[in-house]
Amino acid sequence: MLARSCLRSTRILNSARNGATSFAKRNASTSSSGAESPARLNMAAAASTAVAIGSVAWYYHLYGPTAQAMTPAEEGLHPTSYPWVHEQWFKTFDHQALRRGFQVYQEVCAACHSLSRVPYRSLVGTVLTVDEAKELAEQNEYDTEPNDEGEIEKRPGKLSDYIPAPYKNDEAARAANNGALPPDLSLIVKGRHGGCNYIFSLLTGYPEEPPAGAQVQAGLNFNPYFPGTGIAMARVLYDGLVEYEDETPASTSQMAKDVTEFLNWAAEPEMDDRKKMGMKVLAVTAVLTALSIWVKRYKWAPIKSRKTVYDPPKASKTTRL
Amino acid sequence: MVKPIYNALFSRNWQMLGTVFAAGFGFELVYNQGMDKVWDSMNRGRQWKDIRHKYVQEAEDE
Numbered sequence: 467m468l469a470r471s472c473l474r475s476t477r478i479l480n481s482a483r484n485g486a487t488s489f490a491k492r493n494a495s496t497s498s499s500g501a502e503s504p505a506r507l508n509m510a511a512a513a514s515t516a517v518a519i520g521s522v523a524w525y526y527h528l529y530g531p532t533a534q535a536m537t538p539a540e541e542g543l544h545p546t547s548y549p550w551v552h553e554q555w556f557k558t559f560d561h562q563a564l565r566r567g568f569q570v571y572q573e574v575c576a577a578c579h580s581l582s583r584v585p586y587r588s589l590v591g592t593v594l595t596v597d598e599a600k601e602l603a604e605q606n607e608y609d610t611e612p613n614d615e616g617e618i619e620k621r622p623g624k625l626s627d628y629i630p631a632p633y634k635n636d637e638a639a640r641a642a643n644n645g646a647l648p649p650d651l652s653l654i655v656k657g658r659h660g661g662c663n664y665i666f667s668l669l670t671g672y673p674e675e676p677p678a679g680a681q682v683q684a685g686l687n688f689n690p691y692f693p694g695t696g697i698a699m700a701r702v703l704y705d706g707l708v709e710y711e712d713e714t715p716a717s718t719s720q721m722a723k724d725v726t727e728f729l730n731w732a733a734e735p736e737m738d739d740r741k742k743m744g745m746k747v748l749a750v751t752a753v754l755t756a757l758s759i760w761v762k763r764y765k766w767a768p769i770k771s772r773k774t775v776y777d778p779p780k781a782s783k784t785t786r787l
Numbered sequence: 788m789v790k791p792i793y794n795a796l797f798s799r800n801w802q803m804l805g806t807v808f809a810a811g812f813g814f815e816l817v818y819n820q821g822m823d824k825v826w827d828s829m830n831r832g833r834q835w836k837d838i839r840h841k842y843v844q845e846a847e848d849e
Contacts, residue, residue: 556826561835592835595842738834746822 542693545660545667558738567728568593570721573708580631583652587625644685646698655733667691669722672701
């Protein structure tokens with residue numbers, strides 16, 4: 467602001483001195499006054515250039531350098547990017563992996579983390595059969611509508627019910643976990659920078675013991691991928707923790723990969739259909755684009771390739787060239 | 788060759804309209820089926836319908 471007003475004031479000063487409204491004379495040769503000495507013009511040019519450079523430098527000094535609000539430790543280690551097959555343009559989720567991932571979620575994650583935006587019905591046809599999903603839903607009790615006396619009773623779960631949370635509310639979750647709230651996992655893949663890579667790196671990135679010099683507060687665990695490096699969740703995945711029904715060896719990374727893909731499905735259940743529609747749209751659009759390019763060239767070919775000949779009239783006594 | 792086609796399909800506006808609608812309907816039907824086939828072959832073994840038989844049959848046995 468200051469620099470800008472400075473600039474304006476010099477301009478006003480100059481114009482006042484020169485007795486003209488425009489600072490730079492457009493055509494000095496035809497100016498009526500003609501009294502401008504080149505030395506003054508040079509000085510004015512030099513001064514305004516100096517002001518311009520100075521204001522840019524001052525602005526850069528003020529706003530230019532990026533401010534790093536966080537140290538690399540606070541930022542967290544950036545996750546390795548893995549070649550996820552389901553992240554390719556024309557690939558669906560591997561539903562066998564989703565099924566394994568759901569098993570890992572149920573047996574491991576669900577002890578602390580809720581998945582409250584996923585109803586049982588959405589598992590049907592992606593992870594479970596109808597009968598399996600119904601059986602699973604019936605294992606939990608849900609509140610009924612108030613009956614005639616206004617009492618709320620319990621009923622077994624239905625397919626339209628949502629997967630129950632391990633704790634009654636956030637406060638209960640905090641109280642049970644040393645003050646740390648286990649986040650809901652429904653949208654965790656969309657909700658964290660790095661998505662699948664971050665979740666996988668976090669789950670598999672616990673070192674045997676924190677590196678020398680790392681400060682780990684009491685009750686926290688060291689994980690370089692977690693922003694701040696101190697995470698309340700301890701390492702949970704160990705080789706052979708779950709027993710897969712399809713007899714895939716349950717290594718730590720296998721379980722982490724499966725559960726990450728499952729959580730990606732929970733966050734983007736529409737992905738398979740979306741990609742299929744995307745493929746159809748791209749195929750049609752590619753044909754239409756090619757067609758429109760061809761039509762344009764077809765229509766323009768005679769216009770671009772024609773030759774316009776100007777045949778000047780011959781000079782005669784009556785015509786002047 | 789072109790003349791009878793034109794007379795049958797495009798000479799009147801309602802014929803033109805009908806042709807366009809029918810062609811659009813037919814194209815979408817064929818195109819969607821074809822692309823679904825392509826999609827399924829690109830994702831063979833990955834989709835639920837490819838692994839469903841494992842779990843449905845188990846349920847019937849029990």
